[in-house]
Amino acid sequence: MLDAEVRELMQPFVLSDYQVQEVYSRFCLEVARGLKRSTHPQANVKCFPTYVQDLPTGDEMGKYLALDLGGTNFRVLLVSLKGHHDATVDSQIYAVPKDLMVGPGVELFDHIAGCLAKFVEKHDMKTAYLPLGFTFSFPCVQLGLKEGLLVRWTKGFDCAGVEGEDVGRLLHEAIQRRGDADIAVVAILNDTTGTLMSCAHRNADCRVGVIVGTGCNACYVEDVENVDLLRADFKKTKRSVIVNAEWGAFGEGGQLDFVRTEYDREVDEKSINRAEQLFEKMTAGMYLGNLVRLVLLRALERKLIFKQSSRRPEFAGVLQRNEDVFETRYISEIEDDTFPEFASTRKIVRNLFGLEKASVEDCQTLRYICECVAKRAATLVAIGVSGLVNRTSNRRVIVGMDGSVYRYHPKFDAYMRQTLQKLVKADKEWDIMLSEDGSGRGAALVAAVASKSK
């Protein structure tokens, strides 16, 4: 049985029906404000047009390179589109050293170009002409398919000299500086766009793409008449365009203050992008573990966990010293654990604190804390998804999803569905689909569709 005091501790994370409805209304309003030219500058859900206007048919063919920057790893991929909704992907992961994440931008792009050159060499493609799709998962103002100005860094990146610049050009210049391969950057896209495209490649009803990974964001298909910022010449021939919502920034105008907790405020205050990406800080993998860590500290202070142990101050010390010590993946592992053995939970507790035998009660308390933090994240994501699904003109809507939190958390999908059931309009038929390598396959598809429409 859970202690009533533990329930009380977690109460601020439990969203009431009223709060869910209210966040939903505020979110929908911000989307509408982001789309409108007159309110766009003040809106915090920016709704950037991506210039991707054609969804894949499944018949796309050809070999494409893709780069994926913006999660925990940097990847180079070779994607072979084979028609018949089929594709194969060959990829290589490269580390992005911490100092490159916050160093001069030129060094970051030189590193990317260097990894790309190694990959091309290894695959014996140095002499081939290769079109490349660049999945760059940060907020960008797109001026066209292959030009994107970085608005701001997120997720712990902060490289000087890139904000306000065209990342397509920076990549192109870095490739030229090396001069060892014939690679053309044909498209810049967000990972959410890649996810939508890769799901649409399999299921023609996909209209929304969502990432809940290191960061959190979504895109969706909008009618061109509603997208004031789309250049007029792009409205003549096509009826719709993918809009990158950049919903991570939701709440920067105070809209979420009525549900944010003291722990959310602390996560924000200690981050390198204070007062920015507030919705993201309540939903994304980069922050969820840290939220659990802060709640655990409070639980220790109030003697709500590890009551039998005299080493509580020492445990608190472990949690205080390093804000990344409680990894987000532990949340998934703990929620996946079996009662009453709690083998994974006990292992995590042993590794963190050197505590050999956590009691069943301690494990249940820890699990409840994780559950509340994850469930709130899933509820908030589902509120956003509902807002976007309800905006699309289709009756049947598939939501393409990706990201480590969604993929590995055992109940994230189920939590999301509970909220979607409440908020999606009754006349819509919806489902969620897991994306298969959106950042790679999606980038190739954007590149392929771009070449086709030319």
Ligand code: BGC
């Ligand atoms: C970025 C988005 C991205 C999301 C998921 C956020 O921090 O602003 O552009 O889609 O992370 O990677």
